[in-house]
Amino acid sequence: MGKGQSEIRMIWLMVLIIVGVGAWFLDVRIFTYLCxxxxxxxxxxxxxxIYSPAAQIAAETHLSVQESSKVPLYLCSIIAIVGGILDWEFAIAVGITGWVFFFLRWLRRLEGVLNQIQTRLQHPQTPVSSVVENPQSQPHETQPASSSELIEQFKQWIFQGNPVLKVAILVLVIGIILLLRFATEHWQLSLAVKLAIVAGISGAVTALGYWMQTKNRSFALALEGLGLAALFLTLFFAYYNAVIPTLAIAGLCFALIMGVTLILSLKQQSIELVLMAMIIAYIAPFTLPVRNATAIELIAYYVVINLAVAVLSTLRPWKMLNQIAFLMTVIVGGGYAFYQGKEFEKNTLTFLVAVHTAIFVWLSFRFSQLIAKEDIAQFKLKPVLDIALIFGAPLVGYIFIYLMHFEETRWQAGASLAFAAVYAGLYQLSKRHQAVLLISQSYFSLMLIFLALIPPILLHKQWSVIGWAVEGLIIFIYALYRQSDISRYLAMGLMIVAGLSSLYYLVELNEFPNEMYWGLCLSYFAVVVVANSRESFRQQLGSSTIAFHCLQMLSATTMLIVLLLDEIEHSSQLVMSLLIVSGFYLLINEAMLRCKATWTWLFPKWLGLIPVFVFALIIVIDQSQQGIIVWPTLFDRLGFALSGLMLTALWLRPLLGVRTEKEWVSFGTLTSLAMTSLTLLPGMPYISVVILPLLFCAWCYWQLDNPDWKMFWQAHISLVLMASWIICSQLFSQQAFQGYILPIINPFDLVSIAVLAGFIWMLSLQVKSGLDKGIVAVLMVLSLLWLSSYIVLRALHVYLNTPFNEMAVWGNATVQLSLTLLWVSLAFITMSLASRKQLRSVWILGGSILVIVTLKLVLFDLSHIGTLTRVISFLGAGFVMLMIAYIAPIPEGENTNPSSRPSP
Structure with a gap:
């Protein structure tokens, strides 16, 4: 087990403890029990x-290992939880005590196994067939470098060198901020004198750091950065407290400090120094105690900082500085401008955004030139932040201008044309240099991108959204034929813009233009279909593109359902819409199968079907009345059933989906079959819903030569769905007594027994797929007791008029006596059969039922039922246990030799 994984486990356990204790004190006990x-x-x-690999190694080295079952641990956990829910403090104490006992016994056995392995390795008298491999003792392989150099630089600067010094600098900077705030508000000296003292001390610290650079470079740089940061902070406090009266003087002082910073950084070749000063300069406006800066003031101030970055990057290719400047400007500056900006400041902010964009365009161009001059042979762009400097700066700048002038077409089109002209000029300038050929191609792509934005902008209102979508579709098809990643990402961006623009009409304007949503819906579908129509197209689809297609199918399906409901004016419009959407998906799926589409189509298809299932659930709820489903017409009933069958075919074709993602396929197939099955017996929905899933389960059971069908039922979601029916049907069904003749000889009991058989078969498959045997045993026992108990409860209610699904059940002596005798009889049958067939695991299963019976007698029957029934319960249970002890002793082991089995 890796160190990181162990730490994650420990953090998870600590979080559970904290949340559980907090929920207990907040009197939210259910969260405490869940935690x-x-x-x-x-x-x-x-x-x-830890135990399983150790036991396997011990077995391979011929060491004796005592088998340890986790069933007692699960049973004790269930007892404690049930006791907590029902406020039975004695049951909680018994459950917790038993769990601790069995857990400590398990740890003791683990310790014994580890000691045996250690002894064998220290004294290898016999050959060992397996070598114990400890991942932590193996030499660590060299990890590949991160794709983001910015993150690596941060890690190196923070975690390497002298961490104490860096923490001290951070603490001192915070102290300076607090000192300036305190001086501003409390000191009796004039504010100018206070700030002058702080500035003088900061300058002295900077000079001291420069003087010490030959003795201790890292310490000297830290002092210089501290002094410069303090000067920036002091300047801001002076300006915003009117000690410096005009912006011109403040700007001059800022330029002076920035110039000193640049000179010291270049002279000492230290990016750390300039980084420290720049970061403090970016966050300085947010340390002011007097007032908040306006949006124009902050963005203009960031222009000055970025100009200094541009000067420095013109001389030195410090890419990390460019990246930090870009991120701080976009995230901090852009967010602040949208939060604090006013309508009357829009034109000024537009100009400032254009200035910022020009700075970063120059930074990207100059940086690529400097890098190419240093190492032309190895010049290439990293995939994230380097590309962001080339593509991100103009695109982000254009997005800001587009949003600030959202309803002004001339501004948007003019900005697109201006950006296209700028990049056309940069393309002509850069293509003359072979060293920056890749950069010139990027500039050419940006020129085409901004030109492509103009036609949709010029269209009128909702037709502009259609223009975005159609243009995105055309460019996407072009990108697939030309195998152009840039064009494909451009098309995806246009599709996103179209979708967000459509939300504007729906949310802000409260309009629903059908033509716009039809165009958007069909364009989304067309993109996914075209992308999967050819093998050469599918090879270009990466995980990010597939994820985008999944979102497209989800959105397109939702729009299609809403549009059909708006178009169809008929009493059966719900079922008709569901039928059309299901048939449309089936046709597309068959076309994709002819094109031999695989997982690149499966995942978008599966996510796109989610709105269909939600819509079907809405229809079922709409048709439900007093626990039954009432279909208005025969067409509604047959149409809903046909839709369910088509959805089933969508999930099972191709069968490759079972091997690709069995959880999704199992959920979709069972849900689709349940949809169709609901139309068979609408008057008994809880019985009707499982008829087709049970028939499908039986058919899969007999498909012995096809392992895919068994893999289908090995999915955990299938187990969850079956378990949900087992619980909910017994608690909430209002037709449990319909057609009741005799116990078991009635529809509800027969279906319950069939579901139980299928559930146990599925659990046996789960064991083969690696599920813990202890959990499987507990689930088998609980499902058997749950359904058999309800069969008895229904019989008692019919014949003796006892309570049913009421709290009075727990106080009824007849019911409790019947349950005790039922459970002990099941234990007797199971254990005697297991003893005769030498099936140790089945015998342990029956023994678990016997443990539950014993706990019920001691914890419940002893104090909650009448005297006579209590006596009968104890006597009956004790007599059956006595018979078990005589007739069905525990088998020595599983019988693997058929000839050794005793004849019946």
Missing amino acids: GLAFVMSVMQYVDA
Whole structure:
């Protein structure tokens, strides 16, 4: 187990403890119980991750290992949780005590196994067939460098060198900020004198650092950065407290300090110094105690800082400085401008955005030239932040201008044309230099991008959205034929703009133009279909493009359903819309199968079907009345059933989906079959919903030569769906007594038994796929007791008029006596059969039922039921246990030799 994984486990356990304790004190006990259950399961999984490999190694080295079952741990956890929910403090104490006991016994066995392995390795008298591999003892492989040099530079600067010095500098900077705030508000000296003292001390610290550079470079640079940062902060406090009366004088002082910073950085070749000063300069406006800066003041101030960055980058190719400047300007400056900006400041802010964009365009151009001159052979762009400096700066700048002038077409089109002209000029300038050929191609692409934005902008209102979508579709098809990544990303951007623009009409204007949404919907569908129509197209689709297609299908399907509901005016419009959408998906899926599309189509298809299932659920809820489903017409019933069958075919064709992602396919297939099945017996929905899933389960059981169908039922989601029916059907069904003749001889009991058989078969498959045997045993026992108990409860309610699904059940003596005798009888049948067939695991299963019976007798029957029934419960249970002890002793082991089995 890796060190990182262990730390994550420890953090997870600590979070559970903190949340559980906090919920307890906030009197939200249900969260405490859930956190306790999660803590118990996590600890058991953590120990099992150590115990299982150790036991396997011990077995391979011929060491004796005592088998340890986790069933008692699960049972004790269930007892404690049930006791907590029902406020049975004694049950909580018993459950926790038992869990701790069995857990400590498990740890003791683990310790014994590890000691045996250690002894064998220290004294290898016999050959060992397996070598213990400890990942932590192996030499670490050299990890590949991160794709983001900015992150690596931050890590190197923070974690290497002298960390104490860096923490001290950070603390001192915070102290200076607090000192300036305190001096501004409390000191009796004039504010000018106070700030002059602070500025003088800061200048002295800077000079001291410069003087010490030959003795201790890192310490000297830290002092210089501290002094310069303090000077920037002092200047801001002086200006915003009117000590410096005019902006011109403040700007001159700022330029002077910035000039000193640049000179010292260049002279000492230290990016750390300029970084420290620049970062403080960016955050300085937010340390002021007097007032907040206006949007224009902050953006104009950032222009001055970025001009200094441009000067420095013109002389030295410090890419990290450019990246920080870009990120701070976009995130901090842009966010502040949208938060504090006013309508009357729009034109000034537009000019400032254009200035910032020009600065970063120059930075990207100059940086590429400097890098290319240093190493032409190895020149290439990194995929994230380097590309952001070339493509991000103009695109972000244009987005800001576009949003500030959202309803002004001339501004938007004019900005697009201006940006296109700028990049056309840069393309002509840069293509003369072979060293920056890649940069020149990028500039040419940007020119085409801004030209492509103009036609949709000039269209009128909602037709502009259609223009974005159609142009995106055309460019996407062009990109696939030309294998151009840039064009494909441009098309994706246009599609996103179209979708966001359509939301503006729906949310802000409260309009629903059908033509716009039809164009957007069909364009989204067309992009996904075209991308999967050819093998050469599919090879160009990466994970990011597939994720984008998934979102497209989700949005397109939702729009299609809403548009059909708006277009169809009929009493059966809901089912008709569902039928059309299902048939449309089926046709597309068959076309994709002919094109041999695989996972690049499967994932968008699966996500696109989610709105269809939500829509089907809405239809079912709409047709439900007093626990039954009432279909208005035969067409509604048959149409809904046909839609369910088509959705089932969509999930199962191709069968490749079962091997690709069995959880998704299992969920979709079972849900689709349940949809169709609901139309068979609408008067008994809880029985009707599982008819087709049970028939499908039986068919898969007999497909012995096709492992894919068994893999289908090995999915955890199938188990969850079956378990949900087992619980909910018994609690909420209002037709449980319909057609009741005799116990078991009635529709509800027969279906419950069939579901139980399928559930147990699925659990056996889960064991083969690696699910813990202890969990499987507990689920088998609980499902058997749950359904059999409800069969008895229904019989008692019919014949003896006992309570049913009421709290009075717990106080009814007849019911409790019947449950005790039922459970002990099940234990007797299971354990006697297991003893005869020498099936140890089945015997342990019956023994678990016997443990539950014993706990019920001691914890509940002893104090909650009448005297006579209590006596009968104890006597009956004790007699059956006595018979079990005589007739069905525990088998010695699993019988693998058929000839050795005793004849019946």
